Amino acid sequence: MCEMNSPLDSRVPGGHDSAMPGSGTDSTKPWLEGGPIVILVEPQLGDNIGSAARAMGNFGLSRLRLINPRGGWPDERAHVCAAGADRILEGAELFPDLRAALADVNFAFATTARERGMAKPVMGADAAAADMHARLAAGAQVALVFGRERTGLYTEEVSLCDSILTLPVNPAFASLNLGMCVAVTAYEWSKVVTGGALPFVTPDKSPLAEKHELFAFFDHLEGALAEAGFFRSPDKQPSTTRNIRNIFHRIGLTRQDLATLHGMVTSLVEGQAGRDARKAAHIARAEEKKAKRVAAQGPAGDPPAS
Secondary structure, three states: OOOOOOOOOOOOOOOOEEHHHHHHHHHOOOOOOOOEEEEEEOOHHHHHHHHHHHHHHOOOOOOOOEEEOOOOOOOHHHOOOOOOOHHHHOOOOOOOHHHHOOOOOEEEEOOOOOOOOOOOOEEEEHHHHHEEEEEEEEHEEEEEEEOOOOOOOOHHHHHHHEEEEOOOOOOOOOOHHHHHHHHHHHHHHHHHHHHHOOOOOOOOOOOOOOOOHHHHHHHHHHHHHHOOOOOOOOOHHHHHHHHHHHHHHHOEHHHHHHHHHHHHHHHHHHHOOOOOOOOHHHHHHHHHHHHHHHHHHHHOOOOOOO
């Protein structure tokens, strides 16, 4: 069954995508289309058709062909499990058999986990994705053919294809869910198209600290450690100090990191009593300034003394 409320979902009533940046889906960005044709041969469950369409949408595939869906077409369960990839389902083409679905295709990959005894090239999903990309760039029509949930592709159907696509799965448990199989192959396609670039990287919210800022932190930390009696052996203090400095050199600290570390050291040195005293002094200074302002203004309604 499909998972309707994944953290990556973003769907509002009516089947439209919503622009919810926290969900991972942003309908303001262009919808990626194209790629090889995905052909599902006699899929048994609308749930799996929808899951396959969802995976296609995730990784930039848009052309879906269906051969005799057992539950008929259209199928409401497919739309539910597509989780917003309705445009792929709405554009799906129906065919009576694989021969008809492949009529305008130049090169087809049959997906199977079983060795069929045929003299055909056998590729993993990554190599097949690179091959498909090159063929499509040259103007060819390329298709990925996926079989039934229970039995997969018949040997006769595999014989209609040019190459076999298989995955390095556990031989004792090689059967993949239809949607998962489409997702794996579509993911490899996406990696080829995008060059493996990730959609976002760790933001650099603070610039790297300059050396004088780092040295000031060293002075702060080493002074606090010396006062706390950390350096028990004067002979070992220089080497211990170097080791401590090297720890922070390896990290690549930012200015924000240093501000946090300064605060940590200060807090440890002061303790709770010191923090309370500093807070009380801050409040006292604020009250003193307020009292001076009130005194300067004089009684309510009276102008300041000249």
